[in-house]
Amino acid sequence: MSFKTISSHMAAQLDKELMGPEVGFTLEQLMELAGLSVAQAIVKEFPYVPSRKSQVLVLAGPGNNGGDGLVCARHLALFGFNPVVYYPKRSSKTPFFSQLVSQLQFFKIPVLGSDDQWIKYLDEKDTLCVVDAIFGFSFRPPVREPFGSVLKELRKVQERLPIVSVDIPTGWDVDEGPLDNESIVPKVLVSLTAPKPCASKIDSLETQHYVGGRFIPGSFANKYGFEPFDYDKGDQVTKLVPT
Ligand SMILES: NC(=O)C1=CN([C@@H]2O[C@H](COP(=O)(O)OP(=O)(O)OC[C@H]3O[C@@H](n4cnc5c(N)ncnc54)[C@H](O)[C@@H]3O)[C@@H](O)[C@H]2O)[C@H](O)CC1
Ligand SMILES: [K+]
Secondary structure (H helix, E strand, O other): OOOOOOOHHHHHHHHHHHOOOOOOOOHHHHHHHHHHHHHHHHHHHOOOOOOOOOEEEEEEOOOHHHHHHHHHHHHHHHOOOEEEEEOOOOOOOOHHHHHHHHHHHHOOOOEEOOOOOOHHHOOOOOEEEEEEEOOOOOOOOOOOOOHHHHHHHHHHHOOOOOEEEEOOOOOOEOOOEOOOOOOOOOOEEEEEOOOOHHHHHOOOOOOEEEEEOOOOOHHHHHHOOOOOOOOOOOOOEEEEOOO
8 A cells, every 4th residue: 555654854853843842742651652552563463362372572672662662562461472572782871761671570571681592582483473673763774783693583583483573674774675685574564653665665465564653643744744544443553454
C-alpha cells in the first residue's frame, strides 16, 4: 500500500516539537507509548497459543530506540511473554534509562550486559521472536561494534527466528533503505508516529508493517505532511495492509 513517509530530518524535528515548550510532552511519556505500541504489535502478530514458546529476546541499543525496547520488554512481561534483554551499551544521558533498567529488575526480567552470553537466546526452539531496538532514526552508517557483530548473528537466524524492528530495521539507511544484501530483513516493522522513507523499501510479502506511537492529533500530522493513521478503538498500533 502507499503511505506518506517522513524523512529522518523531519522525524527528529517532529520529536523536538512534541517535546518542546509549546506541546510539552516528555521523552518518558513518548517512550512509554512507543514501547507499549511495539508490545501490542507483538501480541497481534504472535497471538497467544497455549504451550507456545514465550521467550522474546529484546536487543536494546544506546539511544532512545533502545529505551523503547526496554519499555517494550516490561509490557511484554505484563502480556505473558518471557522477555530477556541484551543491553550492552547503557545510556548515561539521564537517570531515566537506569530507572527503566530498575523497573525491568522489579519484574525479574534478565538484563544482560556486554560480558554476558546473549547468543544462546537466538535459538528458535525457545525464543518466539527478537525485538530489534538497536538503532532508530538517528542511526548513521557504518554500524560500530558491538552492534556490527550483533547484526551478523541476526542475519544468520532471521529465516527461522522472526525479527521485530522498532521504527527502523537496524543497519538500514533511514532515508534510503537497506544498504546491501547483508542487511537484516525483519518479519515485522513497527514505524513510530509515521513511517520513515526506508519503510517504503520493505517487501510486503516478507515484512508485516505496523504504525504505532499514537500520540499526535490529526492537525499535527497534517503539519508534517501526512494523514492520521486509522487506529481501531483503543489500539496503540494499526497494521498497514497492502492493497
Ligand atoms: N516521536 C517518536 O516517534 C519517538 C520515537 N522515539 C524513538 O527514538 C528513536 C530515535 O532516538 P535517538 O536517541 O535520536 O537515536 P537512536 O536510538 O536511533 O540512536 C542514537 C544512538 O546510536 C548511536 N549511533 C548512531 N549511529 C551509530 C553507528 N553507526 N554505530 C554505532 N552507534 C551509533 C548514537 O551515538 C546514539 O547513542 C526513534 O527511532 C524511536 O525509536 C522516542 O522513544 C519517543 C518519541
Ligand atoms: K531498530
